[in-house]
Amino acid sequence: MARGYPRHFGGRTSVNPGFLIKDPRSRAGSRLSGATASQERLAFLNEASTRIGGTLDLAQTCREVLDVAVPRCADAGGIMVQERLITEGEFPARPNDGAALVRRVATAVAVENPFDWDRAFPVGEVAVYPPFLPQGQAMATARTVLVPRLDQGVGDDNAKAFGRDVIAKLLPGCSFLVAPLLARGNVLGFFVLVREPSSEAFQDADVALVEELAARTAICIDNARLYARERRTALALQSSLLPARLKAPPGLEVAHRYLPAGDLAGVGGDWFDVIPLAGERTALVVGDVMGHGVRAAATMGQLRTATQTLASLDLDPAELLYRLDRVADRLDLDQIATCLYARYDVAAGTVQIASAGHLPPVLVRPDGVAETLPVVPGPPLGIGSEQYELCEFALPPGGLLALYTDGLVEGREWNIDEGLAKLRALLTGPPHGIERICDMVIRTQCPHSDRDDIALLLAKAV
Template sequence: MKDFRGRAEARLPSDATVEDRLAFLNDASERIGTTLDLEQTCIEVVDVAVPRLADASGLMVQEGLITDAEFPGHPTDSGALVRRLATATAVTNPDDWDVAFPAGELTVYPPYLPQAQAMATAKTVFFPRLDQAVAEENARAFGRPVIAKVLSGSSFLVTPLRARGIVLGFLVLVRQSSSEPFQETDAALAEELAKRTATCIDNARLFHKERRTALTLQSSLLPAPPHRRPGLEVAHRYLPAGDLAEVGGDWYDVISLPRDRTALVVGDVMGHGVGAAATMGQVRTAALTLAMLDLDPSETLYQLDRVVHRLHPDHIATCAYATYDPATGVLAVASAGHVPPVLMPADGPPVPLPIAPGPPLGVGGGERVRVCETVMKPGATLALYTDGLVETRDRGIDVGIGVLCSLLGGPRRDLEHLCDAITELRRQAGERDDVALLLARAAGA
């Protein structure tokens, strides 16, 4: 609840000029909808309304919009479950109003109350002076006698919030008995304010719906946390580029192979957002399927290139594919246009693996890439990652890989803490690219 006692904003009179009313609405347009946060938008509305239009204000929104970001199923609904998202007062007894109309209250208004009538008819309901009987009806409906105390003799106005012909909730404006009562001109101004408010609320709803859809998509595409693999400890991170979609084309995977071996995969479909994520899901599924055939890394990437070229001839992707055999310690790695993995031996400094990368996936070159083989001794750590981790606007990939090597070569840490340290550096840089990071450490040290 906002208390505006002491804020020096003059009441807009009922006989205000057209210019004054337009100035008020222009001010409202600038102050409402500054973010795509639904609750903040509602707070901004009552901030505009009090005290310019009213002594007190409250804004109720259908609960389905808040919890599910879904549009109401009916154009009007007097029995809808609504939540009071914001209140504001410019009165001498704000505590009474706070008790009478608590912010956050979830309720259904009885059909005989003005609030329900506004939602049922999609029309403004107002009383130049609210008589004692209506005030007491409100009080009895919620079991709070203080409601009758603050509403008796007040001027009371309820206007529905409509977007796309659907009532999303309503805005309540109240003037105390000592204030000038609402006139028809005030109701018209309140309706225009409610119209602009409803548009902002709908925009916030669409934002949250799209964001939730994107998060659901991402969670379905990225693998679940891998089970501990024989002879191998694994940790991973994914950082999205966008605040809205939170999805992109980067992925990682840890795949069980025959004879207790493990495949480690990191890839990057060019682009960001839902489109890149959808392509990534197909490429990742294809890589997972090919891994089940237990091909060597070169053959796996060769076949994956053919799949990507057929599925998405206009898309390209990079990928690093590695297999690890705990019985021999042999690590075999191949790359299709991907940044080089970094290997940190248990007894030496981290170094990028000397891989000769082939063309990116989707180019369709028809060539098999070379496989780099080395031995991961107990305690050695392998870092697979995407270029968003090491490349920034201010430095090239080689410099970024050097920074990564410095972090890997620092004091020995468990892989989860090491992942956090590496990705935190990227967050601080404020770069806008997806990042996938996969760390694997050979057991035994």
């Protein structure tokens, strides 16, 4: 059984999950040797396939691989991945000498002196392996390198390259096998396995087994890389499209929260906006493009930009949504999008609202009573509505308007009507600070990770 172990830094203890310690006594009965039957090797690979790649977390995948390989294949092992793959999700150009910057993501040992191995090969280290080392050769040639027994010179070269004398003590006499991690013709890093001098040396029959395990590992790492890159792209896109900071409009105090869904993409099409208008008026907008990921975020950005442009024409909410619907139709959207547009007039103390298939806002009156406003919803955007209905309500000083997306009021444990009732109950009562109300609503309404995106915009008349 693998386990992390305590590491001490200045009197503080922590556990490094990337360093796995296995019982060295277990390797005697479980070791796959050169004489192992092909059926047993196939069974090992089948078992490995079920135990690795269950998540899209690169570090977790590497730990799973080493948990499988040590001590079945080796006494110690490590996985190094190119640094640019981890930080940027991109394939760097492969230098001819193999001198690429790589990070040690995980290590596993089944030895009597695990702490020496950790000092020699620390998890998280970023390094360049010179071409005269087996690791550099494997990356440069994209071919597996087998050294039946390492001589003292190789141990000394490694120790000199990384400035750690303990390496020169550990490696001499060990059997060494380095397999490049190849995916779609690119070298992602390398998978290194080591057998101590007291163990049987690696043989040619071991190469095919380790290369197959390395190939499956590389596929899992590449999948994790693609996921991480898409998620970074989506988050960067969405953060650039949503307002980073909202200015306090005339006569209003505003607060907002945005929570992406807890799914793979981690980003979606919900948006909100506060747009200053002429004559001390303010537009409050919330919208929802169904779906998740980069595509939904890109559609959201187009609709948000179009809404801002139309708002500058000083249209009433119904007319604005009518024109936004026409814009959505020209964009040829095949995703359903809803939008609620409200225009607050501080002088009149009123708010005009129109809805394109969106949930109605909740109004909290100055006496603390919350109610759902009877806004008549029109069709979602892009369907081709002839008109949207304009509704007008009083918003006196002390009144609070809550605009939101359906992720706030709909979940596995309740339907929308129940969610709306819970939201009204939360908002009813004595007045609180608007930021505190935001936190309270989010904390209470979305306690689970299996939810949709959530956008919440609160506006309080002052």
